[in-house]
Amino acid sequence: MPLRGHLVELRRRVVLSALGILAGAVLGWFFYEPVFEALQRPILQAAASRDAVVSINFGGLATAIDMQVKVSVFLGVLISSPWWLYQLWAFINPGLNRTERIRTYGFLGAAIPMFLAGAAFAALMLPNAVRVLTEFTPDGATNLIDAQTYLSFVMRFVLAFGIAFLLPVVMVSLTLLGVVRARTWARGWRWAVLLSFTFAAVMTPTPDVLSMIMLALPVCGLYFLALAIGTVHDRREDRRRVAAGLPRIDGTTPSTEESA
Known part of the structure; x- marks a missing residue:
């Protein structure tokens, strides 16, 4: 396949991956409330353990809806991970022989659960990380955590574990x-x-x-x-x-x- 053909195929796979993430984000929009409660739980647990004021703060008029959009996209990446990992496999598939294709099926079959396992492991570690970090707040002080900053922390934390796995x-x-x-x-x-x-x-x-x-x-x-x-x-x-x-x-x- 000439270089132009590879670039066209790459663009096609990127577009399909983006559409899959978009579809996952639409689905994630309807699960925002339970997911936000799960994200907020480590903060509430940290506040209860220290008997201090530790809370997520929405510092702007549009921050709440911006938060919901970003959480939805984040959920879309996780939900659609089998789809965009398949697109990665499909892009390299034409250049492989029959034996290599069989092995890449194994790659796809292992990559999906490993990525999700990394994300799940991060979710298990998140409460402990939040607790340790909030313990540095001086006694008597109030820790109002910016919603956008906290979301960025969680997203990078989870995706880092997923990619690492x-x-x-x-x-x-x-x-x-x-x-x-x-x-x-x-x-x-x-x-x-x-x-x-x-x-x-x-x-x-x-x-x-x-x-x-x-x-x-x-x-x-x-x-x-x-x-x-x-x-x-x-x-x-x-x-x-x-x-x-x-x-x-x-x-x-x-x-x-x-x-x-």
Whole structure:
């Protein structure tokens, strides 16, 4: 397919993804009230635990409706995640052979629950993060949290976990497709840990160490889990190819490695 064809197909997939998110946002509009109550619950729990005034503040005339629109779009991204992840798969699908297409089905099947699992994990961690952060409010002071700021915090917190939980899926997919060997991932584990903490520091919108650690540690754990899966696959594939008289995945043969 020429470059123009790829760009046309990319535009088509982006438009379809946007339409899916829009449809999810329309559905999310009708679930705004229970979702807002869930978002507000950590604030109320923090206020009750400290016996202090901690509340979400709508600081403008149009802030309330703006909040509802943004929450609806946020819900649209989560609800339509199977759809836009499928569009990502459909874009790369024409360039794959039959075996690679089967493996990308596995990628799609794993990416969706992993993204949602990351978002769910963030939702579980959110009350603790809010409690710790509000504890820095001095005694006797009132903490009126801007609604827009709080929503941005929650959105980045949830999406950061969702994207981070996709990391092992991408790693395993690249290993299964033969693009990157497990030993390459293993050599870069120090950089992976550093980048995990850097990613966590950037994606968590507050400067507290706790939120960063809560995101970085699961990412590191998933990295090493994907590394283990890739190592098992590479060893199994090497044994199969050697038994068939073929070179290993990286092009080496047993005699070549033994002589080296």
